[in-house]
Amino acid sequence: MLFSEELKQNATPILSAIEDHPFVQGIATGTLPKEALTFYVGQDFNYLNAFIKVYAAAVEKCRDRSDMAIFNEQINFILNSEIHPHHVFCNVAGVPYESLQHAVQAPMTYLYNEHMYNAARTGDLIDIVAAMLPCPWTYFEIANKLIAEGKNNDANVFKDWIDFYGSIADDTDANLSDRFFALIDREAANYNAARLAVIERRFMRSCELEWDFWEQAYRQQDWQFTPAKNLRQDQVIQH
Numbered sequence: 539m540l541f542s543e544e545l546k547q548n549a550t551p552i553l554s555a556i557e558d559h560p561f562v563q564g565i566a567t568g569t570l571p572k573e574a575l576t577f578y579v580g581q582d583f584n585y586l587n588a589f590i591k592v593y594a595a596a597v598e599k600c601r602d603r604s605d606m607a608i609f610n611e612q613i614n615f616i617l618n619s620e621i622h623p624h625h626v627f628c629n630v631a632g633v634p635y636e637s638l639q640h641a642v643q644a645p646m647t648y649l650y651n652e653h654m655y656n657a658a659r660t661g662d663l664i665d666i667v668a669a670m671l672p673c674p675w676t677y678f679e680i681a682n683k684l685i686a687e688g689k690n691n692d693a694n695v696f697k698d699w700i701d702f703y704g705s706i707a708d709d710t711d712a713n714l715s716d717r718f719f720a721l722i723d724r725e726a727a728n729y730n731a732a733r734l735a736v737i738e739r740r741f742m743r744s745c746e747l748e749w750d751f752w753e754q755a756y757r758q759q760d761w762q763f764t765p766a767k768n769l770r771q772d773q774v775i776q777h
C-alpha cells in the first residue's frame with residue numbers, strides 16, 4: 539500500500555468526525571452563531587500567517603525548483619485567494635474583516651501553529667508536508683461532500699465558502715492535496731519504518747488539530763486565566 543493511502547486510511551475516523559462536527563454541519567445548513575464565525579476568522583487569520591511561514595520553511599528544504607514553485611504558488615494563494623472564505627464568514631456575521639486580523643492565538647491555534655513549526659524545525663521536507671497536508675485535505679473532502687449533498691445551493695449563505703474549497707471555483711487549487719500526497723510518496727522511499735511512523739504521527743496530529751480548530755471556534759474556547767481576546771493590539775507578540 540502506498541504510504542499516502544495508509545495515511546488517508548488511518549485518518550478516516552478523524553475526517554468523519556470533522557464532517558459530523560456541528561460547525562461543519564452549520565456550514566451545510568447555513569446556520570452558525572455570529573460568535574463562532576468571528577472566533578474562527580480571527581484564529582484562522584492567525585493560523586494562515588503561520589501557515590505561510592511554514593511554507594517559507596519548506597522552500598528552504600527543497601532540492602529543486604519544481605518543488606519550490608509549489609510552495610511559492612501556495613504562499614500566493616493564501617495571501618490573495620484564501621481571504622475569500624474569510625469574507626464569506628465576515629459578511630454573514632456582519633463584522634468587518636479588518637477587526638478580526640489582530641487576534642492572539644487561542645490554545646488550539648497555538649498548539650497547531652507550534653506543531654507545524656516543530657516539523658519545520660526538527661524535520662525534513664516530508665515532515666513539514668505531513669504536518670501541513672491535513673489542512674488542504676480535510677477542507678477539500680468537507681467541501682466536496684457538501685457539494686455532493688447539494689448543500690451549495692443558492693439558499694445557503696455559505697455557498698461561496700463551499701464552492702471555494704470544493705472543485706467548483708476557478709481560483710482554487712483543487713488538486714493540492716493530491717500533489718502533496720504524491721510528494722510524500724516520493725520522499726517516503728528514503729525513510730525506514732521507524733522514521734515513517736514519526737511522519738505519520740505528525741499527519742495524524744494535524745488531522746486531530748483540524749477537529750480541535752472547529753471545536754475551539756464553535757465553543758469559543760479561550761485561555762482560562764489569560765484570555766487572548768482581552769489583550770490590546772499593541773500587546774500582541776505572538777505570530
Ligand SMILES: Cc1ncc(C[n+]2csc(CCO)c2C)c(N)n1
Nearest residue numbers: 582585589612615616673674677751
Ligand atoms: C485551520 C484551517 N485548516 C485548513 C484551512 C484551509 N486551507 C488553508 S491554507 C489551504 C491551502 C493553501 O495552500 C487550505 C486548503 C483553513 N483555512 N484553516
